[in-house]
Amino acid sequence: MTVELPTSWRSTLPYLSEPMPPDLTPESAGGTGVGVNLPMELVRQSVLEREYWQIPAEVLDAYRQFRPTPMWRATGFERAIGARVPVYMKYEGGNISGSHKLNTALAQAYYYKKAGVKELVTGTGAGQWGTAMAAACALFGLRCRVFMVESSLRRKPYRGVLMRMLGAEIHSSPSGLTNVSGKRADGVGNSLALAIGEAVEYATTHDGVAFCIGSGETYSILHQSVIGIESQAQLAELDAQVDTVVGAVGAGSNFGGIALPFHAEARATGAQPPMLVAAESSTAPKLTRGVYAYDKTDATGSGPLEAMYTIGSDYPIPDAHSAGLRFHGAAKIISAMRHTGDLAATAVTQQEALDAGRLLTRHEAVLPAPESGHALAAAAKLATSGADGMRSERGVLVCVSGHGYLDLAAYEQLLNEELGDEAPSEQALLSAVSGLKPVGQGAGPLLVGGRR
Incomplete structure (x- = not known):
């Protein structure tokens, strides 16, 4: 390309x-929400x-070591899942950090x-x-x-x-x-x-x-927009179209990076935006089972409270291979778009995520990070029978946010059939969010999983 x-x-x-x-x-x-050490350009x-x-220029020079990153139509993966529509993959694992x-x-x-x-x-x-x-x-x-x-x-x-x-x-x-x-x-x-x-x-x-x-x-999601900008150009070069864009969500950076440029382009041109689907871990299901409320972003509670979909910052995330998706809340821009219906979400189990990773390894010769496995599992459902009432009709673009070479312990558990899933109970979620302030003037009681 x-x-x-x-x-x-x-x-x-x-x-x-x-x-x-x-x-x-x-x-x-x-509160302003601005940290005292934050450079003004980031503010x-x-x-x-x-x-x-x-x-x-200095950042561009560093980017040139590994960008643009590859994108391809994953025909082997398509055959393995029985896809009805094309599946395109944007791969972000080819740098020293692996993601x-x-x-x-x-x-x-x-x-x-x-x-x-x-x-x-x-x-x-x-x-x-x-x-x-x-x-x-x-x-x-x-x-x-x-x-x-x-x-x-x-x-x-x-x-x-x-x-x-x-x-x-x-x-x-x-x-x-x-x-x-x-x-x-x-x-x-x-x-x-x-x-x-x-x-x-x-x-x-x-x-x-x-x-x-x-x-x-x-600002970190802004920096990730290079993923989506490149993807748009690569799809155009292939004369390909997608109606669904998928990424995994811990807090939201790789999903925001690949998905939000498509939203901006559609809004700027008056076009119909693709369906933007955030795939999260079922062990930390903030977008699918959380509440839209003000919560703290870390255990100190010293910073500003942000409006987010959250399962509660004090909720004890299970000791599981939810990998980098174990954060309790979603980014405030991702949460705001979820609240207005501009993006959708689906929850994926560890078993589903690592099974999808195994399929990609066998049929595309790419070992994805467990985080990326969540996006792959969601993409597989959207390209076949559908997920949570959503189904792609023209094509799916999915972000493979990193490689899994340092995550082989998770895949070993998969191969040894030792994986377990611990989705939170409704009572545990209600308890974890009970003291949070709902977003919006005159907001009513918090509803787990509630949104517009």
Whole structure:
């Protein structure tokens, strides 16, 4: 293919059906939601309704090492699932981090360095984001510190090795190094909110250090728009059309990256937008079984409360291979679009996700990350019998957000028939969200799974 690397990111903020609800401070309404260490360019990218943002030359130079990324029609996968329509795959695993996360990590490292920051600290679940941040810091000459969810680091020790190879310092979370980790309850060794909370606390108590996040923030989803922009050009080059775009959702960055440019293009031209389908883990089903409410984004609760679909930041996510999809809430821009009906969602079990990953491995010679397996499983349903009342009629585009070479322990469990699924009970969800404030003036009681 001759598709060129995009030189601008594309924002969907000008094309939302309704403005996103403002953030709240924990004490009162009216908070700005802007962190004190956040570079102003990232703040602007989060709030201004500007459609195109030029990618800095230094970031473009780094992108050229691995972008544009490949897209192809997955005919082997189609035959294996008995697809009625074409299935196209956009593959983001061909870089040092092994995932799409590097798209925003490079941009953030660039902006933080320009702002005078010397060290970036972050929390990571499955390790893709931590690896991407370690790689970006190495390229831009910053120190890097990562708090990684204990259960993931235990299962994926080579993620930690790779981050250390890139110069990062790694801590298993709960680490015992922070006050918030000392307040943990039993079973919180699988909490991404805690790992993020530890990173937040560390950053606020050390000079020259800033906290950064890779998935849920509006600016990080903006940086991921290169995925969808490239996909549109690649589909046009193939003279192909799709009516469905699918991505996995932890907080929302790879899904937003591939899907939202299609929404913006349709709104800009007056065309009918494709069906945008977020595939989430059934162990953390915020978009399918959560509530639209104000919740905290990490275990410290010190930052602004954001309007999100959530199963509750204190809900104990089961110790399972939900991989990087174990975050309790969806990004506020993804949540806002879910609330207005501009995107749909479906939940996928671990068994379904890893089975889909096995099919892709056998029939396309690509080993996907377990996160991507959720998107693949959803795409397979949409291209065949349908899922949750949705079915593709012309074609499906799915984001394979990363490779699974450091996730082989999950696939070993699949092969050994040792997988288990722990979907939350209705009572557990109600309990976890009972103290949250619903979004909207005069909002009524919280309804689990409730939306427009």
